[in-house]
Amino acid sequence: MSNMENVNSEHAQEKTKTKKKWITPKTFPYILVFPAVLLFVVFTVYPVISSFLLSFQASEGGVMSFVGFQNYIRLFNDGLFYQSLINTFTILIIQVPIMITLAILLAVMLNSALIRFNGFFRVSFFLPSVTALVTASIVFIILLDGNYGIVNYVLSTIGLEKVSWLNDPFWAKVSIMLVVTWRWTGYNMVILLAGLQNVSQDLYESASIDGAGKVRQFFYITLPQLKPVILFTVVLSTIGTLQLFDEPYILTNGGPNNSTLTVIMYLYDQGFRYFDFGYASAIAYVLVIIIAVLSWIQLRLGSDRD
Template sequence: MERVETIAETQKKYQLKTRKNWLTPKRAPYLFIGPAVILMLIFTVYPVISSFVLSFQEVRGVEKTFVGVANYTRLIHDPVFYKSLLNTFQILIIQVPLMISLALVIAVALHSTLVKAKAFFRVAIFMPAITALVAASIVFMILLDEHFGLVNYFLSFIGVDNIAWLTSPFWAKVSVILVMTWRWTGYNVVIILAGLQNIPSDLYEAASIDGASKMRQFFMITIPLLKPVFIFTIVMSTIGTLQLFDEPFILTAGGPNNATMTITLYLYETGFKYFEFGYASAIAYVLVLITAVISWIQMKLVGDDSK
C-alpha cells in the first residue's frame, strides 16, 4: 500500500512541475503570435476561401445553388465587364507613368540644395495622401463643375470654353486621373526621396571629378540605383489603380455611360446594388488573377537583370 501511494505522489509532483514549465522558450513565440494568427484565419483566410466557393454558386436570398463555372462563363460574354476592364487599363497606362514621373521630379527637387524649407514642402506634398477622400472628392466636384467651377472660371480668362469635366466621357476620365495624381503623387515622392537619401554622395563626387555633368550623373547613377524603389512604386501603384474605386464612385458614379466604370466599381455594383454575390465573387477572382499576372510581368521587366 505504501509503494502505491509513493508512485501516485511522484506522478502528482511530476504533473505539477510539467504544468509550471509548459511555457518553454520554444512555445513562447507561438503564444504571442497565436491571437494574430487566429484573427487572420477568421477575417482573412476564411473570407478568401468562402468567396472563392461563392464564385461557383448563385445566391438568391439565403439560398445558395451550385452552378459550376456559370459565373465565369457569363463573365466572358459580359460587355460591361470588358468596358470596365478597358477603362481601368486606360487610366492605368496614363496615370501611373505620369504620377511616377512627377514624383521623381519633385523628389529630386526636394533632395537638391536649391530648395529651402524642405520640411514644409515634404509635409505639404504628402498631405493629400492622408486627406479624407470623400472630403477631397467633394472639393474637386465643386472645382470641376461645368458651370460654376473655379477651374472653368480661370480657364475662361484665356479664352477656353467651359469643359464638361464630370459629364463628358473623355473629360470624366481625365478628372479621375487628375484626382488620383493629386492624391498619390506625394506618397510616391516620400518613397523616392528615401531612396535618393540612401545613395552615397561619394558616387556623385567621383563622377564630378571625372567630368560627368549633372544630367549624366542623374541617368547613370541616380536612375540605376533607384531601380528597387521604382519596382516598388510601380507595382504598388499598378495594384492600387487596378483596385480603383473611390474616385470614380464619388466623382462620376461610373458615368457618363460607363465611361469611368472600373472593375472594382463594377464588382461593387454587382454585389451590393444587384445582390449577385456569386457573380461579384467571380469578378473579384478574375481581378486577383489579372493583378497577379501584371505584377509578375512588371517584376520580370524591371527586376534585377543579374539574377
C-alpha cells in the first residue's frame, strides 16, 4: 500500500509541476488578455468577415448561394441607393459645419472667466447627448407637429404661417438637422472645451500686450491651437452623420417621398424588412469604403504640413 501511495503522490506532483509550467511571468499577461481577445474575435472579427462573405451571396429558395459581384453591380444601378446617399450627404454638408461652429463658440464662451455658473451651462449643453435617441425624437415630433406642435403654435401667435415640418421634403430635412444639431453640439463642445483648457494662457497675455483684441486672438491663437481637436470632432461628426438612422426613422420614416431616407435606413430596409441580407451587406461595405475615404481626405487636409 505504501508503494502505491508513493506512486500516486509522484503522479500528483508531476501534474502540479505541469500546470505551473503554463503559468509563468511570460504567459500570465496573455492569460489575462485572452478573454477580451476571445470576445473581440467572436463579436467583432467573425461578424465582419461573415458579413463580407455574405455580400457576395444571395438567397435563392431560402438558401444562400454565391453570386459573385452581382450585389455590388445591382447597388451601383440602384436609383434609390443614390437617393439615400444624396440625402445623407446633404445633411452632412449643411449640418456638420453648423454644429461644429456652434460647438466652438459655446466652448469659447464657457471657457471664459466672465461667464458665471460655467459648470451648470456645461452640463446643460451636454445633457442632450446622453438623452435616449427615441425619447429625443418623440419630443421633437411633439414640438414639430404640423397641426398641434408647439413650434407652429408660436409661429401662428406672432403672425407667421405654420410650417409642415415633417411632411414637406425640404422642411423634413431641416427637422432632421435640428434634432441632430441639438443632440450632438454639446458633446462636441465638451471635447473642444477640453482642448481649450490645454491652450497656454501665456499666448493670450503676449497677444494682449501686443495690442491684439479678442477677435484677433480667437482667429490667430484659439483656432490654430484647436486645429487637431476640431479635426477630431469633424471626423467623428462625419462618421456619425453617415451612419444616421434613429432620427429620420422615428421622425419621418424616410419620407416624404424618400426625401429623408438615409443610407443606413436603406440598409435596414433591405436587411430586416425584405430579408435581403446579401444586398444589405454590400451596402454596408460600400458605406465603409465611403467613410474610410472621407476620413482619410479630412485627415490629409487637416494635418500639419511643413
